Amino acid sequence: MNDKPPFPGDDPFVDSPLVDSHCHLDFPDFQGDLPGLIERARRAGVTRMVTICTRLRQEPAIRAIAEAHEGVFYAAGTHPMQAAEEPMASVDQLVALSAHPKFVGIGETGLDYHYSxxxxxxxxxxxxIHIEAARRTRLPLIIHSRDADADMADILIREHAAGAFGCVMHCYSSGAELARTALDLGFYLSMSGIAAFPRSAEIRAIFAAAPPDRVLVETDAPFLAPPPHRGKRNEPAFVAHTARVGAEVLGMSPRDFAALTSANFDRLFTKAARTAPSRSGRQE
Structure with a gap:
C-alpha cells in the first residue's frame, strides 16, 4: 500500500494553468531546492508565482530569484511583524523598486496584533507609506491582517476615500465583516491552504459569498500546506490542492476555477499579465 500523499502533478486538475499569487521563495526552507521546486510547480500546472519580500534589505535576493526564473515575479515591502525591527520604508524607496519589470506589487504590509x-x-x-506607494505606482497593495479587523477596516476605508488603490487581502482568514469591507472597496481575497483545513468552514463560507471575480489562490509557502501535506513544508505546486477546494466552494470545475483565478490575477497584477509563460517556462 502506498501511503505517500498524492503529488499535484499526477492529478488531471493540472490541465489548466494556475497562479500562486503569494509565496516566499527566498526563505531558508527552499535553500538549494529552487530549481526542483519550480520544476514541480510546472508539473502541477503552476505557470506563474509571486515571491514576496518581507524585509526591504532582502529585496536584492528576491529580485535575483525573479530574474533567474521565467514566470516568477516579485513584490516587496515591510511585513507588519517586522515593522519594529526594520528601518521604516519610504514612499520614494518603494516607488524606485517598482521600476523593475518583474516587480508587480507593494508589500506585504498590514497589521498583525496576534504576535506584535x-x-x-x-x-x-x-x-x-505602502498605501501611498501603491497609489503612486498603480500596483496592487498586498495586505496581511491578523487579529486587527476593526483597525484594518477603518484604515482601508479612510485611505481609499483619500485616493483609490488596488489591493489583495492575502491568505484571508479574518472575519466576514472585514471581507465585506474589502470587497465593497473593490479589493480581492486570496485563498490559502487554511481554507482547505477541515475546521475552516467559516473561511470557506466567506469565499463562497464573495464575487467570483474577486478571488485569488496562493500557497504562502513555505507555510500553511493544505491537506494532504498539512504540517509539512508548503511549496507552490501544492496550490493545486487548495484550488481543488476552491473549485468546490465556488461550485465550479477545477479547470474553470483555475481559469477564473488566473484571469483575476491578471486583472489585479497587470504587470505580470503582460507575460504568460508556458508550463515549460518559455514565454508564449
Whole structure:
C-alpha cells in the first residue's frame, strides 16, 4: 500500500494553468531546492508565482530569484511583524523598486496584533507609506491582517476615500465583516491552504459569498500546506490542492476555477499579465 500523499502533478486538475499569487521563495526552507521546486510547480500546472519580500534589505535576493526564473515575479515591502525591527520604508524607496519589470506589487504590509500588538503604531505608519506607494505606482497593495479587523477596516476605508488603490487581502482568514469591507472597496481575497483545513468552514463560507471575480489562490509557502501535506513544508505546486477546494466552494470545475483565478490575477497584477509563460517556462 502506498501511503505517500498524492503529488499535484499526477492529478488531471493540472490541465489548466494556475497562479500562486503569494509565496516566499527566498526563505531558508527552499535553500538549494529552487530549481526542483519550480520544476514541480510546472508539473502541477503552476505557470506563474509571486515571491514576496518581507524585509526591504532582502529585496536584492528576491529580485535575483525573479530574474533567474521565467514566470516568477516579485513584490516587496515591510511585513507588519517586522515593522519594529526594520528601518521604516519610504514612499520614494518603494516607488524606485517598482521600476523593475518583474516587480508587480507593494508589500506585504498590514497589521498583525496576534504576535506584535505592541508595535501597532509603527505598523500603521508603515501601512500608510505602502498605501501611498501603491497609489503612486498603480500596483496592487498586498495586505496581511491578523487579529486587527476593526483597525484594518477603518484604515482601508479612510485611505481609499483619500485616493483609490488596488489591493489583495492575502491568505484571508479574518472575519466576514472585514471581507465585506474589502470587497465593497473593490479589493480581492486570496485563498490559502487554511481554507482547505477541515475546521475552516467559516473561511470557506466567506469565499463562497464573495464575487467570483474577486478571488485569488496562493500557497504562502513555505507555510500553511493544505491537506494532504498539512504540517509539512508548503511549496507552490501544492496550490493545486487548495484550488481543488476552491473549485468546490465556488461550485465550479477545477479547470474553470483555475481559469477564473488566473484571469483575476491578471486583472489585479497587470504587470505580470503582460507575460504568460508556458508550463515549460518559455514565454508564449
Amino acid at each position: 500588538a505592541d508595535s501597532a503604531a509603527l505598523q500603521k505608519e508603515s501601512l500608510a
